Amino acid sequence: MNLPQVMTPARQQPVSREQTQALLDRRSAASALIKPRDHYTLADRLEAQADAHAERPFLIYGEQVLSYAQLDALADQMAHACLARGLGPGDVCALLMENRPAFFACWFGLVKLGVVVAFINTQVSGKPLLHALQTTGAKALVVGEECLGSLQATAGLPQLPVWLVNDTEQPWPGPLPHGVDTAFAGDLAAAPRSRFPRELRAGIEAQAPTLLIFTSGTTGLPKAARYSHMRWMSSGDVMEVTLQATADDVFYCCLPLYHGAAATSVTSTALRVGASIVVRRKFSVREFWRDVARHRISVFQYIGEICRYLLNRPVQPGEREHSLRCMLGAGLSGDAWQRWLERFGPIQVFEGWGATEANTNLINVDNYLGSCGRVPDWNRTNLRLVRYDVENDCHPRDENGFYQLCKVGEVGEAMGFIVDHPDIGGGRFEGYTCAAATESKIRRNVLQAGDAWWSSGDLLREDADGYCYFVDRIGDTYRWKSENVSTQEVADALSDLPGLELINVYGVQVPEHEGRAGMAAVLMQPGHVFDPQALYQLAEARLPRYAAPVFVRVSAAADMTSTFKLRKVDLQRQGYCPQACADPLFIRDENSRSYQPYSVEMLAQAGLPAFIGGQHG
Structure with a gap:
């Protein structure tokens, strides 16, 4: 096999297998606390913690602080309002909203009603949005005012109720998209905040699905993965043991909640121990350490890309003097990990491996540099x-x-x-x-x-x-900007570019970047030339930004896919190196809203390193 080499940086000596196994055993015991047929749901845990930690801060959003009791009351309000609109146990309701307190109130309120909540990616519109609503079987859609643009850009929405939740920070500036029910916001505000009766959900078992979270597969459009109450709560039980989390911790939620990582590990763990969550609508390099200092954040969930952004920021005075004690996530390379510890101090890093739909996982409990986890005894894992x-x-x-x-x-x-x-x-x-x-x-x-x-x-x-x-x-799946990208989905979206004969989409490695950047090799029909602006416009209309190809090579070879899989491996090896590729190369350019011919200057403008003479420069 010809595979990328895994660099092994200098690191500490491994701890004993017995020590590692002892912690893994405690994690395993915690994961088994809730049984599949228990009549116990996420809503039951929320209400128990709201009663136990009523006055403790649960959500911190800018200057807004919501206690456990206050958020529980807002969830009750949502449950009452949705029941009045005809939702009931077992129904599916889609939720399209950015990170903010209303997201939690809507999500938890629907769960109190026994509804399965389908998280919708806020970056999708058009065909991907239609697919998301259809494949989940959603009976209604709750949409934040800040996401109305996704509806406006989507033709042929299915006939289902669309309930609007206002956003005072980002009010919609023009006429509302067709079918949006603006009366819901008023009905929600008028609904009672009394404890929603448990009887409606009393028959729901812990093994029943509570969430539908989209994850990219190897082909086609994203798939909606089921996430049970049991699995969601077990995540918090396990991470309480792993992180040694307590009610004194402050978690940082800067990843999108629709992805699942923030909505599962962070939220379930904080709820489990009675801790606080600082919510940021979108990750900000400039505000990250300010937020840590302002709120005394002790735990945050990362992706490798976030860590790279923070490492690329100029050194700031006092940046090693912070409250972070640990971080959990995935995608942190050994080199970036080492640089992170050298620059920001001895923070415990819980690098892991898994997937939204996974039935197994790994997590590095030893802070062992570069590894995503350890298996001391293969007979004790699936x-x-x-x-x-x-x-x-x-x-x-x-x-x-x-x-x-x-x-x-x-x-x-x-x-x-x-x-x-x-x-x-x-x-x-x-x-x-x-x-x-x-x-x-x-x-x-x-x-x-x-x-x-x-x-x-x-x-x-x-x-x-x-x-x-x-x-x-x-x-055929690669990861870019923390998102899984299906090459088949990208190829399908761009397949009717005028004059196109064939398109081959794949991911290429980029130095100093996590994952792979999208690249498309295109073959034009005889008599047609590649139109870079048309490709940009097509990608912009049909694909999320992260899925749009970063690079394009215009091939003259009619047999470019005659040995499709092997040829794709060859294309990936050549990457965007002009010495390895005789075909014209183009780079996506946001400024001109087109693809521009390859140059070192254009690479620099796109924030990408050069690839010269077969070596990354």
């Missing part, structure tokens, strides 16, 4: 690394036809054994709203006849001490 042939896109099999486990140092796909037992929650694969999509992520007869495993699509490597390292994604 995770396995199986050999994968990248060039031929397949899993090698042994003489009995089964997959092969990786040896130490080998790179393989991470898979999770699917536990199917009515009284065991751990190891379940809760799947997607689409049965076919669920089945597509299951591999059967993997290590023995009749078994079933969740296929992650991620390549990992284990070292001799049991530490694991993320290597790459398999196939």
Whole structure:
């Protein structure tokens, strides 16, 4: 296999396997506190904590502070208002809103009613938005006033109620999109704040879905992953043990809540221990350390890109004098991790690996630089690394036809054994709203006849001490700007560019950046020339910004996809290096709203490093 090398920076000696396993055992015990058939939901935990910590601050948003009791009352108000509009237990309601207190009030209120909440990406419109509403089977859509532009840019919205929640910070400036119910805001404000009766949701079990969170697959549009009450609350139970979190902690929520990480790990853990959450609508490099100092933030959830932005900021006086004690997340490279600790001090880093829909995960509990987690004893986890042939896109099999486990140092796909037992929650694969999509992520007869495993699509490597390292994604999905991007979705969106013959979309590595940037190799029909402005406009109209190709190469080879998979590997290796590619190269330019011919100056303007002579410059 020809795979990217995983750099192993200098780091401390590993702690004993026994010490690591002891903490992992405590995490495992915490994850089993809630049983699948318990009649206990997220709403029950919210109300218990609101009673126990009534006056404690729960949400801090700018100058606004909401106590546990106040947020619980706002959730009750939402539940009463939605019940009056006809929603009931088991219904699905979509929520399209940016990070702000109203997001939590709407979300928790719907849960009190027994409704399943579908989080909608605030960056999507058009076909992706229509897909999101249709695939979740939403009976209604709650939309923040700040997101009305997504509705206005979408034709053919399904016939479902659209309930508007006002946003005093970002009022809508013009005529409202067709079908938006403005009376809801008044009805919501007039609804009672008395405790919503539990009887309506009393029959809901912990194993029932409470959230639908979209995650990108390897092909097609994003899929709506089911997230049960049990799994959501167990996340908080586990992270309480892992982070040693207490009510004195202050969590920082600067990632979008619709993604799941902020809505699961951060929110569930803070709620579990009675801690506070500082909510920011969008991440800000300039305001990050100011927020930490102002609110005495002790825990924040990162993605590698955020850490890179903060490391690229000029050194500030006193930046090592802060209240952060730990951070959790994914995508922090070994090099960036080392620079982070050297610059900002000895913060405990809980780098992890997993996915929204995953039935297994890893987390680095040892602060062991560069690793996403450790497996001291493979007999005590449902995770396995199986050999994968990248060039031929397949899993090698042994003489009995089964997959092969990786040896130490080998790179393989991470898979999770699917536990199917009515009284065991751990190891379940809760799947997607689409049965076919669920089945597509299951591999059967993997290590023995009749078994079933969740296929992650991620390549990992284990070292001799049991530490694991993320290597790459398999196939046609790459990660850019903290988002998973489906190459098939991008290709489909751009496939009717005038004069286009073929398009091949893939991700390429960019030095000093996490993930891969999108690149499109296009072949034009005879007599047609590539129109960079038309491609930009098409991408702008049909794709979220993060999914739009950063680079384009205009190919003259009619057989560019004759060996499609191998050719894509070759294209990825060449990247955007002009010495390795004789085709014309273009770079996406936000200023001119077009794709401009490749130049070092254009790269610099886009904030990207040069790639010269086969080496990154």
